[in-house]
Each structure stands twice: as C-alpha cells, then as structure tokens.
Amino acid sequence: MATEQEAVQTVKDAMQTLRKQLLDGKVFKHLPDALGEIYNARPAFQETPITTPDDDMRALARISSISKRIKGSNDPKISDEELSFLMDHLASLSPAVRDKGVFFLMGDLFQADAFTVAQIDWLATYLQQPDVLFAHILEPQNDAVFLRSFAVMLLSGLVYADSRYHVLSAEAYEALTLNFATYIILERDGRGYVDPQGWAHAYTHIGNLADELSQVKALSRGHKLFLMATVLEGWQRMDDALVFGEDQRIAGYLTNLAVKHQFYAESLVMCLTSWQKRVTTMRPRESEAFWNRWYNRSRLLEALIIRSDMPKGVIDYLQKIIDVY
Template sequence: MNEVKQLKSLLLQIKSNNWSVPVDVNLDQLTTAMMKHLGSTDSELRDELIYSLFHQLIREKALSDNQLKDILKLSLSDQHLFYNIGAKGDDTVFNRAFAILIVSSIVMYHNQNGENLLTEEELFHVHKNALCYAKLENDVRGCVKNKGWAHSTAHLADALNELAICKVMKKIQLTDILEAVKEKVCIKDYTYINEEDERLITAVTSIMERNILSDEEITTWIQQFDNIEQIKNSQQQHCLLVNRKNFLRSLYFRFKQNEVCRPFIATIETVLNKISFAY
C-alpha cells in the first residue's frame, strides 16, 4: 500500500508539473513501477496518471528505443496482455486493456517517427499477439462502476488501427485485421454502448486508405455481416443484431465522408436493410 501511495504521489507531482519528470527520478525504475500497477482498480492511478504519463513519455521521445522495446515486450507478455486471459467480469481486464493501449502508443510512435523503431519481424509479432488477444479477450465492458474505463475493445481497435497504418502490413495482415474487427463486432453476450464501433471503424478506414485490398474483397467482407449463424437464445440474438446494426450504421456514415470508401456505401445499405428486416 505504501508503494502505491508513493507512486501515486509522485505521478500527481509530475502531472502538476506539466508531465515533467524530475531529474533525480530514474526512468527505468519509474516505468517498472508503473507497469507493475498498470491494472490498478484506481481509475485515477491507472488511466489519468500511469497511462497518461506513458503516453507523454512515448510521444515526447523521453524513452530510448531499447526502453520502448522492453516496455512493448512486457506489455505483450503473460504479465499484462495475456494475464488471466479469458476471464470475464473480474478486475484483471484493466491490466490487459491498458497493456494493449500501451502497445498502440508504441506502434504509433513507430509510425510517426520514420518507422525505424521496430523491425518487420517485431511488427509481425505485435500483429500476431494483437489478433490473438482479440480472439481470447472475453471481457468487453466499457466503463466499470466505481473503477472507470476498461474498454478493451476500443483499446484493441486503437492498436489495430496503428498496425493497419504500418507499411510492412500487406494484404494478408490487413485481411486478418478486418476479420478480427468483424469477430469483435459480432459478439452475442454484450451490447456495445461506449462507441466501440467508432474506434473499430477507424481501423477499417485506415485499411481502405492503404488501397491494397480489392473492391471485391472489401465488398465480401461487408456482406459477411449478413452471413451470421442464427442463435436460438433471443437475448443473445438481440445483442448480436444490435451490435451489427450499430456498426454498419456507423460504417455507412464514416464511409460517406471518405472518398476512398464511398463506392461501398450501397453494399452497406443492402446488408443493413437485410438484417434489419430479417427479424
């Protein structure tokens, strides 16, 4: 408890000083302590202090390439991204959900700074782990009462978007990201209420803007939202229906604003009409 109080006190001091870390603070020790408490149920500590400082340090290039790679490796490990993976409704989701957000920030740094931080092999490793996490994460709650944001799907979407922007990601990797988006939308045990669809769509538009997938491949992907097996449980079927409809509606209006995406509006409209009148 003393350790947590000391960390929070230091981070509050750093925040009040415009995120400037005192010169006598060892960054390695500080980031190690921050990672240790990344999954805290204290939303102020986890979200407003630990993650926010990580984001600032990464954006301001305050960490060396080796430090960033060490943090990335730890974030992708069983201690964080895959910690108690598959659990649902407990507090371990905070650790996983904020680990993928740190992964997103580091890949963003790579994209925005000459793309020389991570090798092709390292990026493919991140891609593989992000997709594995997408399949295995069962806790998709948005804001948790008294504990703040978990928002694992939205945070995953941010990471998928940054990966989609990476030049080393070719057709097969981009197709895998689209499949992960579809699977994350088409869940039956939870109805998204915190604009997860908007974050997922950002990854989709980034893929579209790469101009690597053919029109036929994009059209087929959209049509797959109609080709979903029916569920006997009426409540689960309703969740699945609402998630698909909300996603497709958001996709329609986002595509309408993007010249590259406009040719697919009619396909979205057709699929949306089919699933809307099928029940």
C-alpha cells in the same frame, strides 16, 4: 489438463497456422469462417485470484512527481526503475492511478520522446507478456481486463512513437500483430465504463492499436487483412453491449484501412458478406447475449454507412444489407 497459459498458446498456434495459410494464398473467402472456428473452440477456465496494486496514494504521489519533472524539463528522461514502477501499476483498479495516472503520463512520455531505444524495446516485450496481454483472459469477466486492455492501448502509443524511434523490425511487427489478433479472439469482456474502477473499453483500445498497425509499412497487405477480419469476428461474437463509442472507433479504423487500397475495400465487403450470411440463418433467442450481438451489429453498420470517406463499393453493399436486415 492444460494450464491457461498453454491453452492461450494453443489458440495462438492456430492463429499463426491460419495466418500462414492466408499469406500462402490458401485461404481468403473462408478466412472469416476459419477465424470463427478458432473463436468457438476457445476454452474456458475457472476464476482464479488476481493480484492488483494496493498503494494508490503512494503511486499517485510518485506519478505526480515524475509528471512534474518531465513537463519541467527540456530533455525529459525516465529511469528504467520508474518505467517498471509505472508498468506495475497498469493493473491498478483505481482509475486515478491507471487511467489518469499511468496512461496519461505514458502518453506525455511518448510525445516528449523521453524513452531510450532500449526502453522502447523493453516496453514492446513487457506489454506482450502472457501474464500481461492475456492475464486471466480465459476466465469469467474479471478485474484483469483493465491490465489487458490498457496494455493494448499502450501498445498503440508505442507503435505510433516507433515511427520516430524505429526500434521494431518487420518480424517484431508481425509477432505483435499475431499476439494482438490472438488477444482479440480471446477477449470476451466488452465492458465500457465499469463503476467504480473506470474504463475497461477493450474494443476502443482494439480500434486504436489496429488503426496504428494499419499505418505500418513493414506489414504486408495479408497481415493487415488478417487483423481486419479478426477485429470483425471478435466484434460480431461479443456478448456485451458495445455502447460506449466503440462502434465509432472501429468504424474509423475500418474506413481508414478501406481507403488505402481497393484490396482492403473489397476484403471488407468479403468479411461483411460472410457476416451477413450468418445473420440470415439466425433465429432470435430469448437471451441478453443474442440481442447484444444483434444491436452491436446494427450500431457498427450504421457507424460505417455514415462515413463520408468510406469507398462507394462498401457503402453500396452496406445499404443493401441494411435494407434487408
């Protein structure tokens, strides 16, 4: 029997094959259905123990010390050991440590250009490690979602910062996009705010990284289309209610991409058309998951249609399908 890591690799291989077919011009209109087949074939594993940091007070004290030093310096720097310490605490279940601590401090470090080129390269590798980006992702809803989701969020900060560092090559961006698309297909934990652990917010973070990658010139249109279609497939198949502002974030990403070129606007309509065909064949089910998916769709379409900057062709199609369903 395959291990969870091997199962993740199998899905990644399928995504890589499909992306190559798209780039080779062998699949376009059938891309959403092909992604759906990969999604539906996603295996499930039993829950396993999750290791998380348990030194909240010590971590908070050290994060505060690093933060004060950074903000008080004209030439802020962070050591490799300190960076490793911060990443070790990205899995913390304390929102004060993970969110307001590590994440806020990393944001300050990105803004201050406090990293070395080697540290940016190390971060890009670390955040995409299978035991980070895909930690326990094939298991029932679990506390590893915070590590996975915040790894995605920090990757968005890294991509933004790389416009100044210029560390990632075209090949590195293509590899990141594939890992990210695989993550979207595999992530089924759509919880927003989780009491008392704080924000999981996977789909907000997905919107952030997808938006940053849409700005990367090294990525071709085919790579960006593949990612857009994957985001929409993941959204429509999420069983949790996405009610913590995720619709606005994803709508912002889709609009920003659609206005870049008519190709993206037409591709968005193609993906929405495929989704609409599935909707028209659905029969209501007496299940929470069904109705969550139904109203997730309504929220996203409404968030898209009120965008004043969305291309007219997309708006016209949205108005047509909203009137029908």
